[in-house]
Amino acid sequence: MKRIVLLTLLHVIAVTSSAFGQQDSLMLDKIYHESFYNGEAYDNLRYLTKEIGNRIAGSPNADKAVIWSKGLMQKMDFDQVYLQDVQLPYWDRGPQEKAYIIDSKEPLTVLALGGSVATPPQGLEAEVIEVELLSDLKKHGDQVRGKIVFINKPWDESIVETGVAYGLNSSQRSRGPSESAKLGAVAFLFRSLSSSRADDFPHTGGTGYIKGIDSIPAMAISAVSAIKLSKALKANPTAKVYLEQHSSWKGVRHTHNVIAEWKGTQSPEKIITIGGHIDSWDVGEGAHDNGTGTMGTLDAIRTLMALGYKPKHTIRLVFYMNEENGVHGASAYGQVAKDKNEQIVAAIESDAGGFAPRGFDIKASADRVAWIQEHWKPLFEQKFWVSRFLQGSPGVDSGVWGRHFPNTIMFNFRPDPHRYFDLHHTAKDVFEAVDKRELQSGVAAIAALLYLVDQQIDQL
């Protein structure tokens, strides 16, 4: 008898959970249909990239992007749309950089690193000391003085997950100028973080200075130019290089995060944050980084709204300002949320491009990740080709505000990684590099995750 009761109970559970699974599966079908047929991410991205363009935090373009995206949100069925104050220092590149090898007049393709000081207006000339690692500099001792430090560390092309290869080299970009200046260097030249040896575009990115140490000009050099320069230095170790850049910090600007709220019908006090950064570097058009992330998360919400969905929890869309060079937007967001003692139960961030969706990294306990693998992955895997649900790090913005919210489960959208670091932080990151079908497939994956989080976060 007991056994019969147990079996009946198991049967009820199985039927219920399968009915739930079926309902979710039907909802995912509707989400994908809506995104592929009526998705607006691609057209919005065209406007953001082509009509506004690149938009470094503090720039007039960044302000335009804030006003325009607030307008987009206001046309939708949000309960509230507002700007959140963010103050930040504004860095401006100034006129185009120049660089060449003095004796051969061979040009080198370069970009100032974000945050760098300028060279003297008439440029600078110096010999070059080439190393792979900053830690190799010390053994050159006094030889560094008066020279340009040239970090020529190749990218590990054998790593499929390009973000991992990026991580292996990127800390040298931020630490390099001060480490070099400590030893008397006059400038810092950094091999671009590019996934291809054949790439002649320089990749910019943030750098910084340690207080009390001379600030020296810092530039990224393309992989092709780095290889060329290295060859020239082998032929003539005392070859000199000319560098000229005019970048500068322009003081504090008052900017904004853009926020929209869709009020929960059951637990409005519990918040799910979703979004990405609206700023970009000041080259290219900031298409994959991060036009796709903002326009994609916006369109994920539009997708659910178009289907008549009513969220249980409050869904809060945040376009963060200044992820690229300071993360002041996410800091401001975190401070306000902390001061208000908000309950942020989950966060979804998109800041890894608009390529074909592969899954989500999840900042959560192994148990919770296992639960998601068991319950959600089967909804995506075979039919929608989304299968990566692994424990991992949150996005940069969520990571920053998340310091105040250590228990919030965080999802980091993972599109295919193969092509991202070919164009990351370069003039190549333009609208034309985004495929509409890949983008809208990602929108659908994000919308589907948002739906599942809203429905089932309390069971997790």
Next chain:
Amino acid sequence: MKRIVLLTLLHVIAVTSSAFGQQDSLMLDKIYHESFYNGEAYDNLRYLTKEIGNRIAGSPNADKAVIWSKGLMQKMDFDQVYLQDVQLPYWDRGPQEKAYIIDSKEPLTVLALGGSVATPPQGLEAEVIEVELLSDLKKHGDQVRGKIVFINKPWDESIVETGVAYGLNSSQRSRGPSESAKLGAVAFLFRSLSSSRADDFPHTGGTGYIKGIDSIPAMAISAVSAIKLSKALKANPTAKVYLEQHSSWKGVRHTHNVIAEWKGTQSPEKIITIGGHIDSWDVGEGAHDNGTGTMGTLDAIRTLMALGYKPKHTIRLVFYMNEENGVHGASAYGQVAKDKNEQIVAAIESDAGGFAPRGFDIKASADRVAWIQEHWKPLFEQKFWVSRFLQGSPGVDSGVWGRHFPNTIMFNFRPDPHRYFDLHHTAKDVFEAVDKRELQSGVAAIAALLYLVDQQIDQL
């Protein structure tokens, strides 16, 4: 005591299998490194697409591709390289097609379907009868007589696996001309199998005629032109369309499959076939279809050779002729293998493009697929982002010769499906549409699978 013995035994098995797993894992690392650093698929593809170009079976270009790829194989460490005779009828498109709506002179972008007969040299003019499905034609009865049948079935854009959407519509392309001619139609116009409504490129592809029924000219019309024509017909149902094409069958040509063998060191009589088709349609450059499949499988073998690998089984590379319009190459291959009573233990085919690798469809029993999921998938999934190992269909060529080899386990390489049907069978399928990193990542995945098949097929 028994229990201790059992535990010890289990321990030994666990350690052994983990040691094997570790060895395989190290080999996969080497394979990926070799492919990303020294891969030749991309450069070979450049030659095939740019120096030779598109290569429909029977054409001078197809012959050039045969001679050139035989030369590539001869430079490698194969034990044998040879051409296998294939006879096939040669279809030639002739001068460019023309099509427009007569009264408005609105041009329509069209391509003759492969195998089609010509219109009269001066073209033809007729009214149009538009349906979504061939099965709808019958209800129009006598109205079909003297008209152009226009199949305007939209693509289901909500299906992520684009090959499935293709399959939903493609049988109408092959059956259409005869089904239409039966009812007296004078020509057949078929909405292109394109994954985008916004695509103004026509997509060609094979069609055919049933003996004893009039052969009428058959053309593909781009999605954009199909939508335009449909609109024009709604405004004026008796609007006439002008069609002109000059294609024809040119008689039998003597062509070849290109085959190379790398002799097994342990069981040379057991053969693993790997390859793809070397022919293409006669528009674009046949880059994704199927330059990447041939140059990719060749480079997968080069990768193993470069690592000093010695195969247990004989690895046979086959570049099949004529997958696109007749599959005569695969038929010839199958006939010879059958006549020789060969032992083909496994087959790998690549014919779905050179996009980021996602996995392999496997034609095998559910048990064998489960074994592969358990033993091989973990080697690929987290590190190399290859995770799709599902029971499924073989490639077209393997499927054809496989009729003689029903027990051969067959692997069908599956790259990301999002972009393939934007360019499939069009002028857009060119070298520039292939990303080097995605291609070489696929080469590595195929080389890794080939290695595992060779090592472990006998355990499967």
